[in-house]
Amino acid sequence: MARDYKHYEELGGAEGRDLFFRPARHSGAQLFGGIQPTVRFGEEPCALADLSMAGIGFFSKQTLLAEERAPVSISVGGRLIFQADAEVRWCEQKGSRARVGARFVNRQLDLDAVVGQARLASTLEAIAGSRRRKIDPVPERYRALSMELLCLLRRTRERLDELELQVGPLTEARRDELVAEIEPPFFEALNPIWLEMNEIAVSQELRSSDRKAVKEFTALTLRPEFMDGPVWRRSTEKPFGYPGDYKVMLAAYGDPAGPCSLYGAVLHKVMAWRVGACIRGRKELMRAALERELGRGESSAAPMRVTNLGAGPAREIRDLLSADLLRRPINVNLVDQDAQALQCAMDQSADQRQKHSGRATMTGLCASYLDILKKGRLYDQIQDQDVIYSLGLIDYFKDASVRSLVRGMYEKLRPGGLLALCNMKAGPRSLYLPLDLICDWELIYRDEAQMRAFAKGLGGDAGAPEVDVVAEPSDRVLMLFVRKPHAAPEQ
Numbered sequence: 001m002a003r004d005y006k007h008y009e010e011l012g013g014a015e016g017r018d019l020f021f022r023p024a025r026h027s028g029a030q031l032f033g034g035i036q037p038t039v040r041f042g043e044e045p046c047a048l049a050d051l052s053m054a055g056i057g058f059f060s061k062q063t064l065l066a067e068e069r070a071p072v073s074i075s076v077g078g079r080l081i082f083q084a085d086a087e088v089r090w091c092e093q094k095g096s097r098a099r100v101g102a103r104f105v106n107r108q109l110d111l112d113a114v115v116g117q118a119r120l121a122s123t124l125e126a127i128a129g130s131r132r133r134k135i136d137p138v139p140e141r142y143r144a145l146s147m148e149l150l151c152l153l154r155r156t157r158e159r160l161d162e163l164e165l166q167v168g169p170l171t172e173a174r175r176d177e178l179v180a181e182i183e184p185p186f187f188e189a190l191n192p193i194w195l196e197m198n199e200i201a202v203s204q205e206l207r208s209s210d211r212k213a214v215k216e217f218t219a220l221t222l223r224p225e226f227m228d229g230p231v232w233r234r235s236t237e238k239p240f241g242y243p244g245d246y247k248v249m250l251a252a253y254g255d256p257a258g259p260c261s262l263y264g265a266v267l268h269k270v271m272a273w274r275v276g277a278c279i280r281g282r283k284e285l286m287r288a289a290l291e292r293e294l295g296r297g298e299s300s301a302a303p304m305r306v307t308n309l310g311a312g313p314a315r316e317i318r319d320l321l322s323a324d325l326l327r328r329p330i331n332v333n334l335v336d337q338d339a340q341a342l343q344c345a346m347d348q349s350a351d352q353r354q355k356h357s358g359r360a361t362m363t364g365l366c367a368s369y370l371d372i373l374k375k376g377r378l379y380d381q382i383q384d385q386d387v388i389y390s391l392g393l394i395d396y397f398k399d400a401s402v403r404s405l406v407r408g409m410y411e412k413l414r415p416g417g418l419l420a421l422c423n424m425k426a427g428p429r430s431l432y433l434p435l436d437l438i439c440d441w442e443l444i445y446r447d448e449a450q451m452r453a454f455a456k457g458l459g460g461d462a463g464a465p466e467v468d469v470v471a472e473p474s475d476r477v478l479m480l481f482v483r484k485p486h487a488a489p490e491q
């Protein structure tokens, strides 16, 4: 019978340079993360490159000679975390610096212990430093309002915890009933406070260093109070490694809070329902626009081709397909860098697509929008589209990136086709406080003029497009519509 393991006589060792075993080396950045240790060889300060139990690699301003010996030390925040005598093994010039490899001669380095020491030293440094960090740049009125909000949140938590104890374990249905009664007066109390705070935080009078202080202050004082609300926590922790994943979006579309306290469920409702109103608003705006586009091309038997960039759960498509009758067949191409988001969008609209027996088809591309719009890998696979849109993507991009996105989208449109892009609206009523300050969910907020500017210069000789900017009902998101002109009739 064939063996699926080796006998001892068949086991070999390494070959070539690997014959000479060297303990594993770990890069300084990997070992210490954000901590910057100070390294000295003798008196000379050096930059750490890597470490092993037997030696150290560093960059030195001076060229060192092989076999040169000196004490080497590593410290963090002024605290010595390792010291040994070291001998230079090799030294190579790299640009203006020398890259040096040295071995420890009188002791070995315990990596775990050194990393542990570094973390402790860095923590102690941070605690000492936080005494020096003043909250002076945070406007006084903002501080007072924060305390008012903190008291409201803590009082509410206390009362709701008591209520939960008194009524005993809650079924989900009963908890929903209670939330429906408790959330409106709670939001009524909270809303004026955080609107005023938001107005202060987005004010042009704040310098950017003050804005940083406001953010740190809010994170330290208010953020913990919101973390009982599942969608607040998810938005802050970003478990998929990016903000606004499809599960956060689903909360805004009405997904339940899941297991949490009554207080957590009330907070969840505030984020999902009140903050999320603009998510539902832009979704509805897009659904209506798609429906109009189906009507415009009603006489065509060919499917209307739609591409959705940063599709997430693509709820507007599911809602569009919920209609009993589609005025024209439709093919939707979803693009998202997250395969789970695409799976969710496909699953959630499966029944609706089936209902239209072949008149509604959907494909998905797990790719970056860049691959679709920049000449290269996927560019040629996307045929000209009747509609290209994106909800909740350009808010993350600087102006130059949005301009090139818009140009790329416009190029891929058929004559007469529609491009739609939305962005969070700037201003005193923006969602900067709950998203950026509390959840560290950074977005770029824009006004109507900035949105219109993205369509400037499109069309060239073929004629300028029709441009419109519309706000969704809560007035917190703006949608830019750009219609490509029909080709001019041939002379």
Ligand SMILES: C[S@@+](CC[C@H](N)C(=O)[O-])C[C@H]1O[C@@H](n2cnc3c(N)ncnc32)[C@H](O)[C@@H]1O
Pocket (backbone or CB within 6 Å): 243, 244, 245, 246, 249, 309, 310, 311, 312, 313, 314, 315, 335, 336, 337, 338, 341, 367, 368, 369, 370, 390, 391, 392, 393
């Ligand atoms: C805020 S969500 C919006 C989702 C959906 N459009 C909605 O409104 O419900 C943004 C989506 O963009 C996707 N995304 C982020 N960066 C992307 C990129 N570079 N290329 C493609 N998709 C991206 C994310 O995975 C996420 O699903």
